[in-house]
Amino acid sequence: MYAIVEMAGQQFKVAKDQKVYVHRLQVEEGNKVTFDNVLLLADGSNVTIGAPAIDGAAVEAKVVKHLKGDKVIVFHKKRRKGYSKKNGHRQSLTEIVIESIISKGAKKTETKKAAEPKAKKADGKAAPVEVSVASKPKAKKATGKGDDLKKVEGIGPKIAETLNAAGISTFAELAKTDAAKIAEIIADVRGNHVTDTWPKQAQLAADGKWDELQKWQDELDGGVAK
Incomplete structure (x- = not known):
């Protein structure tokens, strides 16, 4: 059986x-x-x-x-x-x-x-x-349509997944979150992650300023200014 x-x-x-x-x-x-x-x-x-x-x-x-x-x-x-x-x-x-x-x-x-x-x-x-x-409960999803947070320089698939589980799934929500709070949420994700620029990057993405965001990201390395 x-x-x-x-x-x-x-x-x-x-x-x-x-x-x-x-x-x-x-x-x-x-x-x-x-x-x-x-x-x-x-x-x-x-x-x-x-x-x-x-x-x-x-x-x-x-x-x-x-x-x-x-x-x-x-x-x-x-x-x-x-x-x-x-x-x-x-x-x-x-x-x-x-x-x-x-x-x-x-x-x-x-x-x-x-x-x-x-x-x-x-x-x-x-x-x-x-x-x-009982069955493992599903992670809480943020309301509204989610964005691809990996477009923010320094955010990879694991960090994006962790942020989604914490209820942050859009650029607007990420932009409203303090960098220190983001660092606290992803504390269990291995690696050295500098979150200082993530809210500002997310704000540019939320505003649709992709050219400005791309120009800025060209000057970043893992979310940190070179």
Whole structure:
């Protein structure tokens, strides 16, 4: 028997006793976790497909440990501008073991439950607490049509994604955000990022002054004046 289930924003094909590496879960090592967004169940020739999820189905797993994945090199280069940037990234992961696949009768959870205080056994040691995790919520999107923030000198795909997740998806919104606040939002993005010119660049883009913006960017290197 196997199932296709969404865990931490990704879909996996899992079976009992299988080890799976998912995006970092906010669950302590040794605790159990339940994923209820099951998209497909297969038991021999009997296949059940959800619409989109199967009501009452769930996958139960145990958190083994938290770790980081292999390093990935991210290299950015802009032609004819003398600009290049090389960063490394290691994704935070959680190793889990699938303990059981429930085909029906599982209680559907709408939101992530806060971990309850650990119950104590008779010997005084803390007993594992079972935590139920619903599907990973989508990042909050800013209202209105988003702009390509990568047109601002110094902003790459990862920074643009981080800004979008924080609710900044247009040039106008970026222009209204203080440079120090931007630096705080992208603090977890690896690399040295100077955000001083980003609001002014974004304002030029919001005003449609592309020629003026291009002329200024020719004098910048990674968002910093040469």
